[in-house]
Amino acid sequence: MTLPLRLSYAVVEDPSSYLTPIVEPVHLWNSSNKDIVTLRKSFFKQWFFASIELWLLIFLIVTIYLGSGQNPSRYTGNLDVTIVNYDGDIAGNYFLNAFRQSAPGNQTLNWHYKDSSDYNNNVDETKYDVEHGKSWAVVVLRQNTTRLINETVFTLINTSRTLTSPFTIVSPIVVFYADGRNSFTVNNYVLPPIRSAIAIASAQYGQMLRSTLLQNLSSSSDSSSNRSVQLLNTFQIGSLLVDPLSAQYQNLHPNAPFVGQLATTLGYIYIYLISAMVVGGAIKFLSQYVPKVHWIDVIVFRVFNGFFQAFIISLIYSLIVLWLFGIHSGSLFMRYWMFNWLSSMVFGIIIVLFTTNLGPFGNSILTIFIMLMLAGSTLQLALELSHPFYRYGYGLPLYHIINGGRHLLFNSYSNFGLNVGVLLAYFFSMWLIASVTSVFWIKRQQKKAAQQVQQAKTEKKEQKITTVVRR
Known part of the structure; x- marks a missing residue:
């Protein structure tokens, strides 16, 4: 007599519930373990190439910036x-x-x-x-x-x-x-x-x-x-x-009071640093929401945050400068504020473009670009007193920011219409590129996050799956 087959289920214990053995850390330098030797080689390789990158970066920065002031009496x-x-x-x-x-x-x-x-x-x-x-x-x-x-x-x-x-x-x-x-x-x-x-x-x-x-x-x-x-x-x-x-x-147009000199030199460097903080903070803040929020919402918030933060930063900066400068003209205040707003947005979009598109090398390349702008910006020396190589400064945004600011504060010569036009061209062209590339990277990040979530679910399901035992 043949008995019919019956299916029964045996619940297998979840391996993740097992206690994980404690592994004591080992020294990287004198261990002969194969895995540690591989780790040691990788560590020294990464350290060496990172150091080379840093040294080259410092060499380029020092050469570019200090080279702009080499023997101005010659020119x-x-x-x-x-x-x-x-x-x-x-x-x-x-x-x-x-x-x-x-x-x-x-x-x-x-x-x-x-x-x-x-x-x-x-x-x-x-x-x-x-x-x-x-x-x-x-x-x-x-x-x-x-x-x-x-x-x-x-x-x-x-x-x-x-x-x-x-x-x-x-x-x-x-x-x-x-x-x-x-x-x-x-x-x-x-x-x-x-x-x-x-x-x-x-x-x-x-x-x-x-x-x-x-x-x-x-x-x-x-x-x-x-x-x-x-x-x-x-x-x-x-x-x-x-x-x-x-x-x-x-x-005809004195460079006084001294606060005006600070505002049109170091002041714009401070605005750049603040813009970098704002961009870095926004990217870090949004990173936790990118996998959960539609990419359009992320882009809209980035744009809104950039405009709004630049608006407030430039307002605070302009109010303090004109207060210390002793200017009470409402029209001049509005022009100076709007110009600083545009300058702050240009700084921000430059930082976004480099940091979101160039990956690990973005900060290094951005630093070189900033040094190029500083060397050709006429912070102290006119470009006529630098090597002809530095004439590229006429086409970079920091030159137009500094000279436009001097025009507004001291009424000194500057082709102010050209200054504003160049800044607008930089902003809109970089904003367009940054928007398109940001969509690409956000979608890619969201796709990668979705794959990781799916993989985690699959692994979890595999760990809890029951085994069908044929009896």
Whole structure:
């Protein structure tokens, strides 16, 4: 008699409920265990290549950044300065010759000699070149300088009376400049050669005047009393004879107060660092929600968070700068705030683009890119004083951020429309690329997370599955 087959079930105990044996950590350095030897090789290999990457990164950073300031005196010939001679006489000849014969090196700039007719014979119109960035400075010798000085000298020679007051005259030379454009460059590389050339011209012209005066005094003094009067009068106009071509310096757009210098240099570096913190915090915060939330929601939040955080950061920064700067203009505040908002968003989108697309190497490449921007940003030196390689700075966003900020605070020259246009172009192009690539990486991350969840479920199900035993 054959019995029918019956199926019965035996519940197998879950292996995960077993106690895991405690494994004592072993030393990495002297263990002969095969697994530890493999781990040791992997450890040293990763450490070595990471160190090489770090050393190369430091080498590039130091070379790029410090190279921008190597021997700027060698490139002073790139700084444009306009020379205008309104006098057209003896003083004008000494004036022009001093600039034409200026010592080579950092005592010679790119002198542009222009005629007074180019400015309708109006000294004030020469400011145009400084105001519109055509020249770093304009040096003007006023009209009738030779005639006025000669009249004074001849009055001294021909008079038989003691002059009752010292000789006074408007400074024959006027220098227009604006150190708000770049204070370090103007005060260290533009004005010193100008002062040197003016001092040489004044010394040579003064020597000629003194020689002429002595000759005329000797021939015109017919008595001891007349000679005494002439000597006394000579002391009265002593400043004219020593420094006949004195200069008046007019700073059209001063780089003051000092808080403005900080705001347009280190201030924007701080905004970049804060933007990096915001981006890093947002990515870390969203990472826990990416597997659970639709990718559209993630992108929308990233965009909203970027705009909103940049909006608040730029508001706080602009309020503090203008408060310390002492500016109470509502229109200027709005322009400065909106410009800083745009600058902050550009920094943020640059960080997002590098960190989300380039993986482990993203931070290294981003650091190199930031160093390239700093080296070509005119934080201190104008790009004309750097090697021609650094002219790339004209096309990078930090150059336009710093010079646009200086324009707003100091009203110094900057093609502000171009500054804003370049920043907008950077923002929208990078935002478009970052949006498309972010969708790709988020979907990929979500797909990977889904696979991991499914694999975990499968493993769990396999551990709890019952075994069918045929009895």
